[in-house]
Amino acid sequence: MGFPGIWMTESERLVYRVVPKCACSTIGQILYHADHGRWFDGDIHDAREGLHKWGLDHSRAPIEAAVAAGRGLAFTCVRNPYDRILSAFFDKICGIQRNGRRYRGNLVPKIMRDYGVEPGDPETGFDFDQIASFRRFLLFARDTIRFRQPMEPDIHWSSISGHVSTFIRGGGRYDRILRTEDLATGLRGVLRDAEVAHPVDPDDMPRFNESAGHGPERAHPVAAYFDDLATHLVHEIYGRDFALFGYGPDPADRAAKREIDLEAVHVELGR
Template sequence: MINTLKSVKSACGAALIERLRALRWHPYQRNCPMIRAALERMPREQLLYAVNISDRHRYVYMDNPKTGCSSLKSALVQLELKDSQTHMDHYDWRVFHDRSVSPLTRLDNLQHPTSLSALRSEGYRFITMVRNPYTRLLSCYRDKILGNSFQKREILQVLGKADQPIETMVTFAEFIRSISGQQDIEMNPHWRTQTSHILHGIVEYDFIGRFETYARDFIESFRVLGIAEEDIPEQRHLNRTKTDASEHCRDFYTPELQEAVYQRFRPDFEIFGYSSEIPL
């Protein structure tokens, strides 16, 4: 009985906090032009998840899935916790991906309600990473779709197979055709057009790294943030499902699928300078 009462109180407390966050953030959502524009590209909760704020080092990291974000976010959390008394494991994905425990705050954090415009005007640096759309989508397919992750449910629904088991086979062609018909705001963050997801044209970035040169750009990210060389965390590779997408593109892409991806994700190719050719 006591445990039940504690659970009820905990649930009520969590609901109250969420309500307070929504109330505190609502004026920024209404008055910040950058946030209004961002919400035309992605739903509110996805925006709140994607924006990672460090007040300690005064930067914003925009989480862009399938670009080495787990490894970089783990390092950013390690930097944030430096010299603290916490026992949090910055290598544990449940720590650096769980925004309720991460030391990197959200836009609607009760101690730090703010807006993207305010962060930029206060001198916060903005960083993110991008990736070749061909390899990013293939990595997503092999991880989330072939791996039967919960994101696969979205594709099954598009295919009219929402009532079928999660193990139902979805081919790469079906995956590409399903997402090609979606609007950016409808897309899952793992396959959303990157220009939309990182709010290109809305956010002015101080540094945009590339997955293809991750080792170099990992270090450069911290240099841009003004972190001393000796304080830059060690590089790590925390991809829980090593998909080696760049090595298998020609095994999955037909000329038709290549063209479909290029046309649907053309802004990513053109703005970030990726070739329309399949990577060798």
């Protein structure tokens, strides 16, 4: 199985399991800066040197060796499922990607046709009914995750626990699981304990939101997008994420309700 989704500093001080839509651009830049004392010029997802990634052939042996030997501080980052699925909708379904096109070619036209999703149009200032369109997208996301129809679930809306589990099942063990909602505090602790060469204050760094400015702004509070049916669907899809990572059921109160139990996460996701 290996370690899909793992990024590691060349110094092997930090081992990070990427979870899409959970601050991965910011965290990737932190990893790069930790070794080199500068930010990667561009989207960190495009970096092919200066940072080990499981998807790069030359990085696999160093990652496997470091994990087997327990080198480096291993961590990941999670997010409230309500915020994450809403972020995936605005970025991947409504947003224009950095190549100037819609995400995944015919995906958006297909869900427009089959589910009535309206992604908005940059030519008209993305003027559309965001709430109705998101709720239709949520039905599509549920179908991909629960029924693998009309396609396999995309990494941007497949479950957080599914991403986090691959590192555990490959033989790794997390030292920390951070929360996007309190990212700066979590990153400060990680950088301190890993004793990186070039620490940085997460509160005093550029913003690396690669999807910003390429799609519509969210027009309503998060809770407005989730009526009773949408709330039920989110819990149907992401029930394990809510339970494992301590998030509550109310979309209007999305703060974590308890600390993450690392041991329980390893037991549950290692099965």
